[in-house]
């Protein structure tokens with residue numbers, strides 16, 4: 001086995017593979033299995049902003065939310081208390097030696113952020129903020145919508161000392177600008193990218209239904225460009241790749257594009273948490289075949305800075321293929 005050791009957020013990981021936030025990281029047993037299978041770190045299932053606010057006040061509907069969503073949330077909140085979440089962090093810290101990264105899922109920049117201190121006090125090694133402010137107000141400019149991210153960071157930075165990671169979507173006018181601004185405000189890492197709930201339509205039942213919950217193999221195409229370009233910037237922000245990693249070879253692609261770590265979720269739903277062991281083996285086999293002894297021997301080798309033809313990252317039109325593709 002080659003050396004897969006990786007530095008992420010100032011923490012030393014035995015492998016660049018991280019089990020990303022989902023129901024698969026919601027019990028100490030699952031987290032232990034992830035560690036035993038060779039995961040470098042675990043991101044706990046997200047605690048929702050509503051859960052925290054419920055904990056702080058008695059639960060009230062957020063303005064503009066929907067009654068049926070409130071029912072769902074009330075039940076969810078009842079079954080998934082904040083105390084239980086803090087206990088999950090403490091238990092994970094007692095039972096695991098790999099870094100434990102709790103996650104908060106939020107859609108506003110205020111109110112709940114003070115709670116991050118409880119997470120820090122429970123022993124978290126870092127905190128991941130799963131953040132997406134869906135811009136649905138046609139009167140609000142992109143800059144106004146994006147300012148919410150900066151307010152959020154400033155609130156959190158006043159509250160905790162542990163590294164903060166932002167798990168973002170890719171729908172920004174200028175992703176590289178945003179990452180730069182996150183870095184200036186003290187963010188240590190970005191997860192690129194979250195894969196959000198999206199609607200689909202069932203034309204037989206005439207209903208709006210969730211689009212596929214698990215990712216497909218071809219979804220890396222949206223991610224690779226931005227990792228290749230973001231990792232080439234001269235700022236010290238770690239990039240954790242997420243979406244569409246279904247094998248060790250897929251993880252190698254993101255590492256070559258400059259990711260510091262690679263998060264996995266759907267593949268583990270399909271193949272079980274223990275599949276991390278196979279994926280670590282695939283990364284190691286590829287490294288041996290290329291003569292690389294350490295991850296840093298090849299990380300970023302094919303990013304915008306290091307690749308001999310960086311303009312491939314800027315190309316958006318298939319000019320060559322439009323003229324010849326049949």
Ligand SMILES: Cc1cc2nc3c(=O)[nH]c(=O)nc-3n(C[C@H](O)[C@H](O)[C@H](O)COP(=O)(O)O)c2cc1C
Nearest residue numbers: 020021022046130195215242243244245264265266
């Ligand atoms: C069933 C399910 C639940 C998820 N729950 C969360 C969550 O609570 N918080 C979060 O940040 N991401 C959540 N995610 C997103 C994953 O962590 C991951 O970013 C996404 O699935 C893309 O990675 P993949 O292609 O490896 O699945 C969830 C994904 C799935 C499939």
